[in-house]
Structure formats: C-alpha cells, structure tokens
Amino acid sequence: MDKKLDVWFAVVAFLIIVLGSIGGIVPGLILLLLSFVYPPFSKDFVGEVRGTTPQKRFLPVVTFFFVLWAVLATLAAAPGSGVAWGTVLGLVVVAFPVFYAGVYAHNLDSRLVWRFFIWGAALAVAYIFYDHYVAGHRRAELLVGCNAAATLLLGSLGVFLAAFYREKSNYKWLYIAAVLLNVVGIIFTGSRAAWIGTILIFGVLFWFQAKNKQIITVVLLGVLVLGAALFTNSYWKRRFLTIFDFNINSDRINAYAVSLSMMKDNFFGVGLGNFQEAHARYLTEEDDKEPLAHAHNIFLNFGAELGPVAFVLSVLIYGSALYMCYKIAKVKSHFLPVGAAMLAVVVRELFDATTSGLAVAGFLWFIFGLIFAEFLKLEKSNQDARA
Numbered sequence: 289m290d291k292k293l294d295v296w297f298a299v300v301a302f303l304i305i306v307l308g309s310i311g312g313i314v315p316g317l318i319l320l321l322l323s324f325v326y327p328p329f330s331k332d333f334v335g336e337v338r339g340t341t342p343q344k345r346f347l348p349v350v351t352f353f354f355v356l357w358a359v360l361a362t363l364a365a366a367p368g369s370g371v372a373w374g375t376v377l378g379l380v381v382v383a384f385p386v387f388y389a390g391v392y393a394h395n396l397d398s399r400l401v402w403r404f405f406i407w408g409a410a411l412a413v414a415y416i417f418y419d420h421y422v423a424g425h426r427r428a429e430l431l432v433g434c435n436a437a438a439t440l441l442l443g444s445l446g447v448f449l450a451a452f453y454r455e456k457s458n459y460k461w462l463y464i465a466a467v468l469l470n471v472v473g474i475i476f477t478g479s480r481a482a483w484i485g486t487i488l489i490f491g492v493l494f495w496f497q498a499k500n501k502q503i504i505t506v507v508l509l510g511v512l513v514l515g516a517a518l519f520t521n522s523y524w525k526r527r528f529l530t531i532f533d534f535n536i537n538s539d540r541i542n543a544y545a546v547s548l549s550m551m552k553d554n555f556f557g558v559g560l561g562n563f564q565e566a567h568a569r570y571l572t573e574e575d576d577k578e579p580l581a582h583a584h585n586i587f588l589n590f591g592a593e594l595g596p597v598a599f600v601l602s603v604l605i606y607g608s609a610l611y612m613c614y615k616i617a618k619v620k621s622h623f624l625p626v627g628a629a630m631l632a633v634v635v636r637e638l639f640d641a642t643t644s645g646l647a648v649a650g651f652l653w654f655i656f657g658l659i660f661a662e663f664l665k666l667e668k669s670n671q672d673a674r675a
Contacts, residue, residue, distance in 0.1 A: 301400075309411055485635055554592075633652070
C-alpha cells in the first residue's frame with residue numbers, strides 16, 4: 289500500500305476520532321470529501337468489501353440501499369428542499385467515505401487507532417468537566433449539545449472499559465478512574481436516556497462477566513458513583529425520576545404517534561430534515577404543543593422523513609452493528625464493553641435522534657467501519673481454521 293495513502297488515512301482517523309469525540313469533525317469531513325477524488329480509495333477498499341460473501345458484507349449493502357432510498361425519497365417527496373438535499377449529501381459522506389475510512393484505519397494499524405480512541409475519550413471527559421465547572425453549564429454539552437454529548441460519552445465509557453480489559457500492566461487501574469469520571473460526565477449532560485444507557489452497559493458486563501471479580505468490582509464502583517451522583521443532587525434526582533412520568537414526557541409520546549402517522553400517510557416520507565415543519569401540520573389547537581425538531585427516536589425519525597422502507601433499513605443497519613459486536617466479543621473479550629456501549633447508544637436513540645446529526649453520525653459510522661473490519665478479520669480466521 290502507498291505510504292502516502294497510509295499517512296492520509298492516519299490523519300483522517302485522528303481527526304475523526306479525536307475531534308469526533310467532542311463533536312468537532314468538520315476538518316475530518318473536509319478531508320473525507322477530498323477522498324472522493326483519491327483513486328486508490330474505491331479501488332482498494334470497496335473492492336475488498338466486494339470480495340466477501342453477501343452475508344458478510346450485510347452492513348455496507350444495507351447502507352447502500354438506505355442511501356439510494358434516501359435519494360429516491362427526496363426526489364419524490366421533497367425535490368425542491370435544500371435542507372433535504374443537504375442532509376442527503378451529509379448522509380452520503382458519512383455512509384461511504386467515513387465508513388470505509390474506519391475499515392481502512394483498522395487494517396492500517398489497529399493499535400494506533402486504539403490510542404486515538406483513548407485520547408479522544410480522555411479529551412471528551414475533560415471537556416465535559418470544563419463545561420460544567422468552568423463554563424458553568426448545568427447540562428454540559430461539549431461542542432454539539434448536551435444530548436449529543438451524552439451519546440459520545442457512552443462511546444467513551446465503552447472505550448475506557450475496553451482499555452481496562454486489554455491492559456495487562458499496573459496502569460490498568462488508571463482506567464477505573466477514567467470510567468468513574470466518565471460516569472460523572474454522563475451525569476453532567478443531564479441526559480436521562482444516557483443514564484439508562486450507562487446502567488445498561490454495567491448490566492451487560494455483570495450478566496456476562498459475573499465470575500470475573502475485577503469486572504464486577506468495576507461495575508459495582510460505577511453503579512455506586514452513578515447512584516450517589518443521581519440521588520444526592522436534587523436536580524439530577526428529579527430528572528431521573530421524570531423518566532417514568534408520562535405527563536412530563538407527553539410531547540415525546542405524541543411525537544412517536546405523529547411519526548407513525550407520517551409513515552402511514554407518506555410512503556416516501558416528508559423529506560430529510562423536514563420533521564418539524566411536518567409535525568406542525570399534524571398538531572391541532574387542542575394539542576397545545578410546540579412542533580418538535582425530530583421524532584425523539586432515530587428509527588421513527590428516519591421513518592417519518594424517508595418513509596417506512598427507511599425505518600426498516602435503519603433498524604437493520606444499527607442491528608447489524610450490534611450483531612457483529614456480539615460475534616467478535618465471543619472471541620475477543622474487550623469487545624464486550626464496546627458492544628455494550630453500542631447497545632447503550634441504540635437504546636438511547638430510542639428516545640432521541642442524535643446520531644442523525646453529522647457531528648455524531650460521522651464518529652459513529654467510523655466506529656461501524658472499525659467493527660466491520662474486525663468482523664471480516666474474525667470471519668476470515670474462522671474460514672482458515674475450517675480449511
């Protein structure tokens with residue numbers, strides 16, 4: 289492989305991971321747009337994926353149909369919408385260059401990429417503490433808003449836990465401090481769905497690692513910090529308890545119902561990025577509600593904006609990433625917290641749509657590329673073992 293190309297994608301990986309950890313991926317996206325005109329990109333990476341069986345390249349194949357459907361749906365439902373076409377362009381950039389950059393980065397030097405993740409995770413947590421204590425924000429938000437920040441921090445929590453799994457030296461316990469600080473950072477975002485996601489991560493580790501005393505110790509410490517932070521602060525405690533209050537969450541429940549109606553009424557959706565405008569048309573004076581910017585559910589959001597076909601395809605995309613993590617974790621234990629973090633992100637996105645924005649979507653799809661590359665590597669080793 290051309291050494292200049294190696295350097296090119298190493299720089300892209302650094303920008304995506306480190307800046308993406310705090311939601312600042314614009315420089316990385318500019319480089320990735322340039323990668324469209326870099327000939328070795330499609331020749332080497334797309335060709336590698338084409339050489340696999342359809343079952344193994346499920347994620348990129350479904351992604352291709354999802355992007356194709358987004359273009360067709362926009363032509364049908366919102367041909368004159370600049371917002372819709374701009375969002376489609378963002379989807380193309382994220383789903384192809386970012387994804388394949390993740391695939392290549394893993395194959396280039398997985399250890400270097402892992403270090404980037406550690407740096408990015410540490411930067412994200414440090415920035416959250418700055419945001420809360422220095423900037424004075426009650427809900428810390430990195431560069432992209434408190435809810436998107438919570439999604440990124442769930443990924444960081446998976447990174448620190450995976451690093452704890454991988455580390456063999458006496459420095460291993462430094463990652464415990466990082467995990468606990470990360471949990472506090474997630475509290476600072478005020479994202480109730482992320483709090484549920486954190487509990488889910490620890491629950492998955494407890495379920496699968498009940499006999500591992502070190503892991504259980506980490507889980508118990510994490511739960512203790514989470515519980516202490518939530519129930520010793522009246523504001524956090526009140527927010528946590530409102531998770532189960534249907535009256536307070538009536539706007540979101542209404543958005544779910546409206547999203548289903550949009551899917552039923554619009555086979556091609558209402559246009560990417562046009563949810564709020566469409567939501568306003570579904571509200572009546574009796575509702576006494578303001579139109580929401582999105583459906584507060586990533587799958588329903590895609591369904592409302594691109595139709596029921598996109599809803600199904602989006603479920604398959606996120607589900608396939610979880611499936612690959614599960615398969616890899618059975619062989620490589622450090623992928624268990626990575627998979628748990630991905631599951632936490634998906635569960636969190638049942639109540640929000642942060643991964644539809646470029647700042648978080650680029651970071652997530654880069655990770656999808658890494659997971660996909662690791663999955664292909666695992667499948668190849670299994671084939672060689674059977675041969």
